[in-house]
Amino acid sequence: MPDMLVKLYELPEPYEAERALAARGVYIKRALAPDRSEIVRFAYTRIEETQFADEVSVALAQTPARCYIAEREGRLIGFSCFETTAPDFFGPIAVEPPERGRGVGRALLLRALATMREMGYGYAIIGWAGEDVAAFYERCVGATRIPGSEPGIYARLVRRGG
Ligand SMILES: CC(C)(COP(=O)(O)OP(=O)(O)OC[C@H]1O[C@@H](n2cnc3c(N)ncnc32)[C@H](O)[C@@H]1OP(=O)(O)O)[C@@H](O)C(=O)NCCC(=O)NCCS
16 A cells, blocks of 8 residues: 655645534544543554554553544544654544544544644655555545655565564
């Protein structure tokens, strides 16, 4: 799965997406360390696709946390993280399956990338973007695939055996 590049200087304004969600009782917040166990557990138990919990744990070990959460009525429904596997890398991001397709992923993505822009980065790298989600990144933030980036930094993962 290749990495993707996002131009942070052309990032869409994040707050419009958040206002629409707030009208439906969904709020995007920067995660806090006391919620670390709950967010990591959510990543383990509610997100079936991949092994995100280790990276979420790293995001929450930093202060301020490199993690945003989406919450509705006091219940966690999604997260986005950055600077977990490498500096300037975005990810992982996930929304629990029943909540997908309602703009939560876009709002979580935009808020995390806007924070990376405020940190001074000109570009963000979306690490290991699967074929099934590349279109999400293209659509929301104009991300483009980085040629020759597979497996990139992930070549040294234990489970790749390389
Ligand atoms: C990817 C994910 C976070 C998207 O969250 P979401 O809340 O469903 O996304 P949104 O509703 O905000 O979608 C925003 C736009 O992207 C589109 N979109 C969402 N997922 C898409 C996908 N997989 N492929 C193509 N387009 C997609 C939506 O149709 C919407 O388009 P619009 O401009 O017409 O409104 C969610 O599907 C998810 O959690 N997937 C599993 C975890 C995962 O694979 N994460 C990525 C790791 S690299």
